Amino acid sequence: MSQTSASTRQELGVIAQHAKVIGVGQLATMAYGVTDAVVAGRYSDEALATLAVASSIFISIYVGLMSVMQALMPIYSELNGAKKPLELGKAFRQSLYLGLALMLFGMAVMMQSGIFLEMFGVPEKLRPGAVQYLSILGWALIPTLGFRMFGALNQSLGAPRIVMQIQIAALAFKIPLTVWFVFGGLGLPAMGVVGCAWASFAVNCLTLIAAGITLHKSSLYKPLALFAQFESPNWKRLKTYMALGVPAGLASFVEVTSYALMGLLVARMGVIATASHQIAASVAAVLFMMPLSLSIASSARVSYWMGAGNPALAGALARSALKLTVGVALCASSVMALLAVPIANLYSSSPEVAKLGASLLLFVALYHVADAWQTIGCFLLRCWRITVMPLIVYGLTLWGLGLGGGFVLAYQGLNGIAAWQQPAAFWLMGFVALCLAASAFQWRIWQLTKPPT
Numbered sequence: 232m233s234q235t236s237a238s239t240r241q242e243l244g245v246i247a248q249h250a251k252v253i254g255v256g257q258l259a260t261m262a263y264g265v266t267d268a269v270v271a272g273r274y275s276d277e278a279l280a281t282l283a284v285a286s287s288i289f290i291s292i293y294v295g296l297m298s299v300m301q302a303l304m305p306i307y308s309e310l311n312g313a314k315k316p317l318e319l320g321k322a323f324r325q326s327l328y329l330g331l332a333l334m335l336f337g338m339a340v341m342m343q344s345g346i347f348l349e350m351f352g353v354p355e356k357l358r359p360g361a362v363q364y365l366s367i368l369g370w371a372l373i374p375t376l377g378f379r380m381f382g383a384l385n386q387s388l389g390a391p392r393i394v395m396q397i398q399i400a401a402l403a404f405k406i407p408l409t410v411w412f413v414f415g416g417l418g419l420p421a422m423g424v425v426g427c428a429w430a431s432f433a434v435n436c437l438t439l440i441a442a443g444i445t446l447h448k449s450s451l452y453k454p455l456a457l458f459a460q461f462e463s464p465n466w467k468r469l470k471t472y473m474a475l476g477v478p479a480g481l482a483s484f485v486e487v488t489s490y491a492l493m494g495l496l497v498a499r500m501g502v503i504a505t506a507s508h509q510i511a512a513s514v515a516a517v518l519f520m521m522p523l524s525l526s527i528a529s530s531a532r533v534s535y536w537m538g539a540g541n542p543a544l545a546g547a548l549a550r551s552a553l554k555l556t557v558g559v560a561l562c563a564s565s566v567m568a569l570l571a572v573p574i575a576n577l578y579s580s581s582p583e584v585a586k587l588g589a590s591l592l593l594f595v596a597l598y599h600v601a602d603a604w605q606t607i608g609c610f611l612l613r614c615w616r617i618t619v620m621p622l623i624v625y626g627l628t629l630w631g632l633g634l635g636g637g638f639v640l641a642y643q644g645l646n647g648i649a650a651w652q653q654p655a656a657f658w659l660m661g662f663v664a665l666c667l668a669a670s671a672f673q674w675r676i677w678q679l680t681k682p683p684t
Contacts, residue, residue: 239547242536246528246552249391254524256382256395259402261517263434266406267427268513270413272506272579277356278413278424279579280502283509284353285344285361285424287494289368292340295484296333296372297379300326302479303472304527305534305614307387312538320455321462323384328464329472330380334373341369353498360424367428374432374439381442386531390451397441405434478618482609482625489629489664490515493657496638500652503583508654510578510588515595515602518563522603525556526610533614546680549611553604553673560603568596587654594658601665608672615679624671633657633664 264286272279303326310319344365348358382394411419412426422429446452490512497508529552536545567574575588609621637657644650 238544239551242532242544242548243551243555245389246525246532246548246555249386249389249528249531250521250524252391252395253386253527254520256391256398257520257524258517259395259398261520262402263405263431264516265513266409267424267431268509269578270409271424271427272509272584274413274421274423276502276506276579276581276584278360279509279584280498280505281357281360281364281424282427283494283505283512284348284357284498285364286509287491287512288344288347288361288365289341291484291488291491292337293372293375294487295480296337296376297480298483299333299476299480300330300376300380301383301527302476302613302618304383304387305530305616306472306475307384308531308534309538311387311389312535313540316454317456319387320452320457320459322468323380323455323457324461325465325468326380326472329469329476330376334376337372337376338369341365341372347495353495357498363425364428367425367432371428371432371435374435377439378435378442381439381446386527387534388451389531389535391528393445393449393451397438397445400441401434401438404437405430408433475613475616475618478622479613482618482622485622485625485629486609489625489634489661492634493637493654493661496634496641497654497657499642500654503581503587504654506579506581506584507575507587507591510575510584511591511595511654511658513578514567514574514592515599518560518567518595518599519602519606521563522556522560522606525552525559526607529556529607530610530614533611537614543682545614546682549614549676549680553607553611553676556607557600557604560600564596564599567599568593571596591654591658594655594662598658598662598665601662601669605665605669605672608669608676611676612672617675620675621668621672624668628664628668628671629661631664632667633661636660636664 267282267286268279271282303322306322307319310316310322342365345358345362348361353361378397382391385391385394408430409427411417412422412430413424414426415421446457494505494508494512498505529549533545533549533552536542536548571589571592572585574592575585578588579585612618612621634657637660640648640660641651641653641656
């Protein structure tokens with residue numbers, strides 16, 4: 232066994248450990264959405280449908296903004312690998328300016344959510360609750376994005392456990408607050424789906440406070456001298472960050488909207504279809520935490536070794552991490568498909584919603600494998616500062632074939648096939664589109680990491 236192969240195996244162990252910790256934290260955060268879906272579903276089918284519509288818009292905006300900041304993690308990791316802690320501290324401080332701009336932009340968009348609801352033909356009875364929900368979460372973007380920046384810093388330092396601990400503690404507050412705010416009690420009136428938003432806002436504020444205290448108190452960050460001084464904006468550096476982060480953010484925006492806008496387009500099929508689609512979307516989002524965690528951990532370690540001056544190990548590690556992620560996704564999809572019926576019954580007490588939701592989960596099983604494959608590819612390409620290519624690929628495949636093809640198959644029919652009039656049309660076409668995107672990413676990674684002959 233060559234030294235590179237031995238090091239790759241060792242690094243895969245590190246990635247697996249970091250991904251496990253990141254995954255637990257991500258699942259704790261994702262449990263916010265699951266809690267909202269379960270509680271809203273128990274409140275009423277209309278509340279669950281409203282949540283499906285509103286969360287589609289929120290996720291589209293939030294993930295796009297978050298991805299701009301997450302794309303900076305390879306920069307942090309390279310500086311960590313190069314043993315330049317003061318430069319890393321300076322890079323983080325400068326990124327705060329970019330983060331603030333993103334928060335303000337996101338808030339402004341969220342406050343205009345009524346325009347999007349009307350644009351996509353969302354039923355009028357769902358709009359008031361969705362607008363209230365999104366207005367509250369617009370303010371929640373400040374603590375939410377702030378905490379994500381804290382998470383990116385810790386992941387680059389190889390210390391994701393701190394983030395996980397805060398996320399788990401936050402979930403302990405999120406669950407009872409959601410139940411209380413939605414159903415009311417102890418002098419508080421029932422707020423329905425809007426209560427989910429207020430609970431999320433309160434919990435996200437707590438996580439940001441905990442992150443701030445940790446940055447000041449923990450010895451881990453002392454070499455970075457994070458608070459030694461606050462320089463004025465370095466426009467050259469910020470331009471570099473934007474050149475990397477903005478295409479990555481737009482690519483993630485295209486990716487997530489191809490997924491989230493399904494909820495808005497499915498809403499035309501009625502409450503039953505929308506509520507069942509929310510079950511499928513919620514489960515898909517939970518499953519996605521596994522490949523996402525592996526992708527974050529893998530890109531951090533690949534960038535670390537590139538910064539440490541070992542591109543051969545970085546390349547071998549990228550290829551192995553891709554195979555590992557797809558293998559884990561295949562296992563997870565198999566288990567989920569076997570448990571489709573009990574999972575759907577957990578989400579809704581309505582037999583119609585649960586039956587349709589269970590059938591959609593079989594399509595989600597296919598979708599998840601392709602989603603994991605393309606996710607790890609996209610994250611690894613960022614290690615080589617490649618962010619424009621995924622944006623172009625996503626636009627052509629996910630928006631063009633996935634979302635557009637799903638709409639045609641669902642509502643108009645395709646090549647002699649009658650219109651399905653079922654949410655499954657969107658999941659099937661999304662699967663095909665993701666496979667094409669993943670293939671393009673893997674081809675590029677194989678080019679970048681091909682050992683010299």
